[in-house]
Amino acid sequence: MACARFVTLKAIHGTWTHSQFLRPRIQTSGIVRAFSALQSPPSTAVFYENHGPPDTVTKVIELPPVPVGANDVCVKMLAAPINPSDINRIEGVYPIRPPLPAVAGYEGVGEVHLIGSEVKGLSPGDLVMTSPPSSGTWQTHVVKDKDFWHKIDRRTPVEYAATVTINPLTALRMIEDYVDLKSGDAIVQNGATSMVGQCVIQLAKLRGIHTINIIRDRPGSDEAKEKLKKLGADVVFTESQLDVKKVKDLLDNISEPALGLNCVGGNAASLVLKFLRQGGTMVTYGGMAKKPITVSTSSFIFKELSLKGFWLQKWIGSDKKEECREMIDYLLGLVREGKLKYDMELAPFSEFHTALDKALGKLGSQPKQVIKF
Amino acid sequence: MACARFVTLKAIHGTWTHSQFLRPRIQTSGIVRAFSALQSPPSTAVFYENHGPPDTVTKVIELPPVPVGANDVCVKMLAAPINPSDINRIEGVYPIRPPLPAVAGYEGVGEVHLIGSEVKGLSPGDLVMTSPPSSGTWQTHVVKDKDFWHKIDRRTPVEYAATVTINPLTALRMIEDYVDLKSGDAIVQNGATSMVGQCVIQLAKLRGIHTINIIRDRPGSDEAKEKLKKLGADVVFTESQLDVKKVKDLLDNISEPALGLNCVGGNAASLVLKFLRQGGTMVTYGGMAKKPITVSTSSFIFKELSLKGFWLQKWIGSDKKEECREMIDYLLGLVREGKLKYDMELAPFSEFHTALDKALGKLGSQPKQVIKF
Numbered sequence: 001m002a003c004a005r006f007v008t009l010k011a012i013h014g015t016w017t018h019s020q021f022l023r024p025r026i027q028t029s030g031i032v033r034a035f036s037a038l039q040s041p042p043s044t045a046v047f048y049e050n051h052g053p054p055d056t057v058t059k060v061i062e063l064p065p066v067p068v069g070a071n072d073v074c075v076k077m078l079a080a081p082i083n084p085s086d087i088n089r090i091e092g093v094y095p096i097r098p099p100l101p102a103v104a105g106y107e108g109v110g111e112v113h114l115i116g117s118e119v120k121g122l123s124p125g126d127l128v129m130t131s132p133p134s135s136g137t138w139q140t141h142v143v144k145d146k147d148f149w150h151k152i153d154r155r156t157p158v159e160y161a162a163t164v165t166i167n168p169l170t171a172l173r174m175i176e177d178y179v180d181l182k183s184g185d186a187i188v189q190n191g192a193t194s195m196v197g198q199c200v201i202q203l204a205k206l207r208g209i210h211t212i213n214i215i216r217d218r219p220g221s222d223e224a225k226e227k228l229k230k231l232g233a234d235v236v237f238t239e240s241q242l243d244v245k246k247v248k249d250l251l252d253n254i255s256e257p258a259l260g261l262n263c264v265g266g267n268a269a270s271l272v273l274k275f276l277r278q279g280g281t282m283v284t285y286g287g288m289a290k291k292p293i294t295v296s297t298s299s300f301i302f303k304e305l306s307l308k309g310f311w312l313q314k315w316i317g318s319d320k321k322e323e324c325r326e327m328i329d330y331l332l333g334l335v336r337e338g339k340l341k342y343d344m345e346l347a348p349f350s351e352f353h354t355a356l357d358k359a360l361g362k363l364g365s366q367p368k369q370v371i372k373f
Numbered sequence: 374m375a376c377a378r379f380v381t382l383k384a385i386h387g388t389w390t391h392s393q394f395l396r397p398r399i400q401t402s403g404i405v406r407a408f409s410a411l412q413s414p415p416s417t418a419v420f421y422e423n424h425g426p427p428d429t430v431t432k433v434i435e436l437p438p439v440p441v442g443a444n445d446v447c448v449k450m451l452a453a454p455i456n457p458s459d460i461n462r463i464e465g466v467y468p469i470r471p472p473l474p475a476v477a478g479y480e481g482v483g484e485v486h487l488i489g490s491e492v493k494g495l496s497p498g499d500l501v502m503t504s505p506p507s508s509g510t511w512q513t514h515v516v517k518d519k520d521f522w523h524k525i526d527r528r529t530p531v532e533y534a535a536t537v538t539i540n541p542l543t544a545l546r547m548i549e550d551y552v553d554l555k556s557g558d559a560i561v562q563n564g565a566t567s568m569v570g571q572c573v574i575q576l577a578k579l580r581g582i583h584t585i586n587i588i589r590d591r592p593g594s595d596e597a598k599e600k601l602k603k604l605g606a607d608v609v610f611t612e613s614q615l616d617v618k619k620v621k622d623l624l625d626n627i628s629e630p631a632l633g634l635n636c637v638g639g640n641a642a643s644l645v646l647k648f649l650r651q652g653g654t655m656v657t658y659g660g661m662a663k664k665p666i667t668v669s670t671s672s673f674i675f676k677e678l679s680l681k682g683f684w685l686q687k688w689i690g691s692d693k694k695e696e697c698r699e700m701i702d703y704l705l706g707l708v709r710e711g712k713l714k715y716d717m718e719l720a721p722f723s724e725f726h727t728a729l730d731k732a733l734g735k736l737g738s739q740p741k742q743v744i745k746f
Binding site: 095265283284285286287292293294295296297298299300301302303304305306307308309310311314 | 660666
């Protein structure tokens with residue numbers, strides 16, 4: 001099945017347009033530029049020409065070599081995750097997405113393969129990641145300007161380097177940026193088994209902050225609870241356990257949370273709001289249930305709640321590149337010290353479409369899928 | 374009808390308890406304190422012993438004289454409004470409310486009748502208002518410590534002095550405190566015919582801020598639109614006019630609003646959210662439709678909206694007394710200059726229950742009811 005989707009570029013050759021996200025791998029003018037003799041190897045890439053269901057619009061194709069300019073770095077990719085936002089970009093429902101046709105993927109890690117003549121500070125063999133994240137990481141060889149690449153410690157496990165930006169950094173910023181939390185305070189979150197959820201538990205615990213965690217009712221929820229508790233979760237409830245008059249009676253010695261994190265919506269968001277203390281803030285960063293958030297008037301006026309959203313791509317914007325890299329180094333340091341871990345499943349690139357089906361939820365609840373090139 | 378509800382205190386005499394909101398008008402100890410010979414006149418008051426529907430639990434009764442202490446001021450009330458929050462306090466659904474039994478009302482204006490021996494700066498005949506607002510204003514004579522009273526300019530129309538705090542001050546704070554608005558910016562609000570709505574239009578216009586106003590579909594909505602435009606509204610829409618794909622196409626030259634004000638909930642709140650620009654803030658200060666606010670996940674993440682609430686009573690708290698009085702003076706100055714006006718209907722105290730029925734919406738859409746003593 002998956003192999004049948006491997007096609008060559010020839011069939012779609014005529015449709016290409018230049019974009020900053022997808023380097024043209026064919027000299028359309030017929031003139032080979034004289035100032036650079038360097039070329040990348042051919043690249044095997046997850047490619048789409050139209051938006052639509054990711055399992056039907058994506059094809060794994062072979063792209064021809066492209067020139068490596070004086071300031072470019074050609075990286076042999078090692079790993080890249082399949083994030084919900086990658087899926088939304090392919091579907092065409094994400095507000096910022098590369099022009100079509102495009103190579104999918106938005107974060108990833110690799111090894112420097114070739115550098116342009118003007119590149120300083122990077123050498124072949126260095127471990128580098130796209131930082132801030134940028135489009136087109138689901139391919140074997142990526143050529144981008146040197147500024148797109150961040151060199152990281154060689155001892156970093158590649159699956160963590162590949163995944164550290166979108167989810168762990170979201171967790172870190174949400175803990176830091178909305179409420180001035182102190183040791184002994186608490187956070188309530190739904191979707192606690194997600195990668196962000198797992199990171200929130202661990203990053204909060206490092207600061208002495210308690211977590212109240214909400215997960216879906218599903219087979220295996222007891223095991224999921226135990227797993228989250230091992231990561232440091234103070235309490236974990238399934239949604240049905242919270243179908244009580246006063247959820248706060250379930251908190252024992254944990255203080256009422258000032259910060260709530262919502263990546264689900266619908267009832268799971270209402271449960272987060274119920275736990276929040278007077279004047280608390282709920283930050284929405286995802287909508288897995290595809291249901292809106294419903295809030296009573298009195299929650300705003302008398303309980304003085306604030307509701308906000310977090311969007312990493314916007315947060316990084318154009319001016320947070322250095323700050324982003326510093327935080328990445330901090331988070332990867334925690335990983336190497338064994339203080340930050342989360343569930344992932346490494347999927348060989350040859351089985352990309354199976355990994356995609358898992359990420360799409362077609363095969364039940366699955367850990368984060370990370371493509372290994 | 375209304376007169377039948379006038380009863381005397383005698384029947385309910387035994388149930389009284391002391392509270393700071395309702396001065397005991399009977400010397401329960403039997404000892405008349407020697408240091409003060411001053412007494413208030415008897416007071417005719419809107420009184421309730423139990424929470425419930427305001428038109429059934431309130432009675433207009435005669436309360437006996439109470440002592441006027443050395444630091445007390447006895448005020449002959451001139452006017453007091455019937456606000457939605459007064460109704461909610463009587464119903465028992467307002468989070469902060471006086472202990473029972475209680476005299477209703479929370480803001481009002483009157484004339485100094487008697488002052489205690491230690492009171493400086495106030496003299497009989499001065500025009501004074503409760504500031505910050507405090508309970509028990511729906512009666513002919515109120516005795517409170519001097520600190521409860523704020524002396525105002527004699528030339529102030531009493532119906533404005535009676536009503537300036539709860540609604541106009543809410544409008545002022547919401548314009549000032551959430552978004553840094555500049556001349557040329559815009560505000561969108563629902564419930565635009567409310568007293569707060571009318572004040573928002575005028576206070577915004579004084580600062581060069583445009584208003585986009587949403588009103589209910591009802592008979593007379595064309596007249597309501599014209600009235601709001603005369604106050605300075607840039608555009609006024611009924612909810613049904615906004616049943617279009619892109620409400621922003623209706624804005625012509627008005628910039629997308631950064632601030633939205635919601636006192637309705639339900640669909641009317643969703644319309645405010647639709648108008649808001651990227652990163653905008655919606656402040657909820659009422660829930661006239663008694664329907665919750667529903668928000669999509671993408672409104673939080675991609676449109677980066679913030680939702681908050683405003684509660685004047687909490688805002689004033691314990692430390693904003695002076696600031697509150699300064700703003701009252703500013704607002705009443707605007708009133709005297711003819712720059713701030715709003716619809717009111719003065720109701721003689723003898724027809725209190727008719728005014729209450731109007732305030733309860735039992736007689737169709739009515740202007741703000743202000744009791745005239």
